[in-house]
Amino acid sequence: MMKPDIAIVGGGLLGRLLAWRAVLSGLRVVLFDANDRLGNEATAWVAGGMVTPQAEAVDAEPELVAMGRRSLQLWPGWLRQLPSPVHYSDSGTLLVWQRTDAAEARRFETVLRTRDPHARYEHLNAEQLAGKEPALGTRFREGLYLPGEAHIDNRQLLPALADALEALGVECHWNRRVEDSERPEASLVIDCRGKNAKSRWKELRGVRGELVRLHAPDVELRHMIRLLHPRYQLYLISRPGGNVVVGATSIETDDCSPVSVRGALELLSAAYAVLPELAEARILELDCDCRPALPDNRPGVRYSPNARLLEVNGLYRHGFLLSPAVVEEVLTILPELLRSPASGLSESPRWPLLGARAEVLACR
Numbered sequence: 001m002m003k004p005d006i007a008i009v010g011g012g013l014l015g016r017l018l019a020w021r022a023v024l025s026g027l028r029v030v031l032f033d034a035n036d037r038l039g040n041e042a043t044a045w046v047a048g049g050m051v052t053p054q055a056e057a058v059d060a061e062p063e064l065v066a067m068g069r070r071s072l073q074l075w076p077g078w079l080r081q082l083p084s085p086v087h088y089s090d091s092g093t094l095l096v097w098q099r100t101d102a103a104e105a106r107r108f109e110t111v112l113r114t115r116d117p118h119a120r121y122e123h124l125n126a127e128q129l130a131g132k133e134p135a136l137g138t139r140f141r142e143g144l145y146l147p148g149e150a151h152i153d154n155r156q157l158l159p160a161l162a163d164a165l166e167a168l169g170v171e172c173h174w175n176r177r178v179e180d181s182e183r184p185e186a187s188l189v190i191d192c193r194g195k196n197a198k199s200r201w202k203e204l205r206g207v208r209g210e211l212v213r214l215h216a217p218d219v220e221l222r223h224m225i226r227l228l229h230p231r232y233q234l235y236l237i238s239r240p241g242g243n244v245v246v247g248a249t250s251i252e253t254d255d256c257s258p259v260s261v262r263g264a265l266e267l268l269s270a271a272y273a274v275l276p277e278l279a280e281a282r283i284l285e286l287d288c289d290c291r292p293a294l295p296d297n298r299p300g301v302r303y304s305p306n307a308r309l310l311e312v313n314g315l316y317r318h319g320f321l322l323s324p325a326v327v328e329e330v331l332t333i334l335p336e337l338l339r340s341p342a343s344g345l346s347e348s349p350r351w352p353l354l355g356a357r358a359e360v361l362a363c364r
């Protein structure tokens, strides 16, 4: 094989997606991942797979909300191009809250309107809520409906991307860890190792998240449900096969050890309070992982001309929300980086969204 244009190290969510779109754009790509083609060691394997720019607007700056909106446009077409089916639903999010947390809901609405000029939402009273999501009954007096928000089955997506890469003849080196001291043969190396890139990108930190996967064939959820709460922001997502994913936590720590008793109790009691019908659901898995985050919780891109190394990281809790938009932007600068390696990313006018975070490391 001719020398590849790019070698991608880390084939989780971002690495696989970038490799696939780069090949489709005509580049020669080789991919290395420390684990197998299923992707079950990637943070993306644990994730909820939500693409919810409006629901995230309270914690994310307007640029990120705009990137999330772009991803919402890109995902359906990209998923249709994959050789294997990946469940995708854009039936929207239902936000609900307890009566005592009405102030939190008003705050959410104000911030949403400020951060997202395109925000679309509907107020629902108890009856309308029950009509839209019968599983909730009339348990909540009011709610907000955020139409168009989506979720992707992450566990179908990762192997489907592996199928796509292999079908296109990409050299995929599964179960091949690349050490910091190694440099795969390619014109440009792209580091997409997520939380494991900390050895090279010191500012990366972990933000722990815990999830429970339930088998609840009798509970039908038509939408993603989010509980607005000042401390505990629960979400419930249905998955094919009668499964429901329940998540909530965001803890500032690099500790990715298994879910604690307290974590499990809090998660399950909150889920049970929102949907008592889950009482007889079966617990399939309790999962935990650390999201890769940079100090400002925005994605970052760094380029080291000497090492011919591009690093893309910091997807934080927004990997599914942002990765198509991030990939699209990275692809716009790859041709120039391959043509003239010394070019400066930060001066490039073609970084409308990531611009502020793009950085050139001249001396590495």
Ligand SMILES: Cc1cc2nc3c(=O)[nH]c(=O)nc-3n(C[C@H](O)[C@H](O)[C@H](O)COP(=O)(O)OP(=O)(O)OC[C@H]3O[C@@H](n4cnc5c(N)ncnc54)[C@H](O)[C@@H]3O)c2cc1C
Pocket: 009, 010, 011, 012, 013, 014, 015, 032, 033, 034, 035, 039, 041, 042, 043, 044, 045, 046, 047, 048, 049, 050, 051, 176, 177, 178, 179, 192, 193, 194, 195, 196, 197, 208, 209, 210, 211, 247, 288, 289, 290, 291, 292, 313, 314, 315, 316, 317, 318, 319, 320, 321, 322
């Ligand atoms: C509980 C939880 C819920 C989440 N829910 C959502 C959600 O609903 N929506 C959303 O948008 N985001 C969500 N996220 C965040 C999302 O999962 C991450 O942002 C995303 O997975 C980061 O993607 P990545 O490709 O950077 O890292 P990863 O997906 O972790 O991929 C990194 C890859 O690098 C490989 N690797 C590591 N070291 C090496 C090495 N030395 N050599 C070769 N390969 C290596 C790993 O094997 C792995 O495959 C959630 C995260 C958690 C923990």
